[in-house]
Amino acid sequence: MSGVMIARSLRLLSLLQARRFWSGHALAADLGVSERTLRRDIDRLREAGYRITAERGAGGGYSLEPGAALPPLLLDDDELVVLAVGLRSVTARGVGHSDLTALSALAKLEQLLPSRLRRRVSALQSHAFPDEGGSAPSAAPDLIAQLALAxxxxxxxxxxxxxxxxxxxxxxxxxxxxxSVEHGWYLVAWEIDGGTWEAFGVNRMDSYFATAARFPPHGLSQERAAEIAHVAAGRFARGHVGLLRIHAPLEELRAVAGPWARDATAETDSTTLWPISADQLQGLAFGIAWIPEEYEFEVLEPAELRSFIRSFGTRLLRATHDSQG
Structure with a gap:
């Protein structure tokens, strides 16, 4: 078989794996061949063990069926990396009987991975942390891999x-x-110009450039990194924002609240303006309840938050009233 025919057969197999059903006309057009040549290429794949069904007629076409014996799969670089990372995660967690199977599959896969892909898999596994509460929407796999390597x-x-x-x-x-948080992948990084820890949504990045300049690794726990990422995600996802005046210096508040006070600003030497956010007004009130008792504060805005807190405070007083007098 010529190199052109091999390349075309591999392309044909990749197309059949990518879509459940192809019309013969569309498949031939995508390959740039006649439908007669397409039929010969289909026959070659069948001889190699792939179960391809053909439907005749005006609406006919081809589909790749699952078979009793699995022939070689065609996976692109991103698919191989995701598969390997997933298998590593399964084996790391140890999920009963399936962990040994996953370990066997992982060993076979990594034996075949080229070094460039093995580096991506290793970086993603050791420097990308999923949020246990849910999965994150996908960002560009290649950018995620580059960031993990960095x-x-x-x-x-x-x-x-x-x-x-x-x-x-x-x-x-x-x-x-x-x-990985509910709203996407976030890069937690030391922002050099500002001298602070920040988290950046990967899907909001562009013009990425790796400088090849190295730095001594920072000591930051996985828990702390997750907290920073969650705070950053809240700036995009939450619909209600309130503004508090805390009777404490800015640096003291940041020492107590950590990254949650990232957007706080000094009003005076002894007061700090602190914006807070949540999905609902109740969430804002819940956040306020976490302010330590030694700090006096005022709710500056919005008006509906002040009204909600007054109403809720009245309900709390009624609930704690001693009915026995």
Whole structure:
């Protein structure tokens, strides 16, 4: 079989795996061959063990059926990386009888992975943390892999970023890890110019550039990184924002609240303005309840939050009233 025919057969197999059903005309057009040539290529795949069914007539076409014996699969780079990372995760968790099967499959897969893909798998496994509460929407797999490599190799990177207000800024950071939260993948990194920990939504990045400049790894726990990512995600996802005046200096509040006070600003030497956010007004009130008792505060806005707290406070007083007098 000529090199052209082999390449065309591989392309045909990839197309059949990508879609449940192809019309003969569409499949031939995608391959750039006649339908007669397509039929010969289909026959060659059948001889190799692939079960391909043909439906005749005006609406006819081809589909790849599951078979008793699994022939070789065609997977692209991103699919191989995802498969390997998934198998590593299963074996790391140890999920009963399936962990041995996953380990066997992983050993066979990694034996065949080229070194460039093995590096991506290793970086994703060790520097990307899923959120146990749910799965994250997908970002570009290649960008995630590049960021994971930068985290693993302690390599400074540059990128442009669109913030919650739609403003576009350029950042120069020292990446630490990737964290998956409900609203997507976030890169937790030390922002060099600002001298602070930040989390950046991967799907809001562009113009990514790896500088090849190394830095000493930072000491930051996985729990702390997840907290920073969750706070950043809240800036995009939450629909209610309140503003508090805390009777404490800014640095003292940040020492107590950590990344949750990331957007707080100093009003005076002894007071701090602290924006908080939540999906509902009740969530804002719940957050306020966590303010330590030694800190006095005022709810500045919005008006509906002040009204809700007054009403809720009255309900609380009624609920704690001693009916026995």
């Amino acid at each position: 985290c693993r190799d302690s390599e400074r990177v540059r990128f442009r970023y669109t913030d919650a207000n739609g403003a576009i800024e350029s950042y120069f950071v020292e990446p630490h890890c990737l964290v």
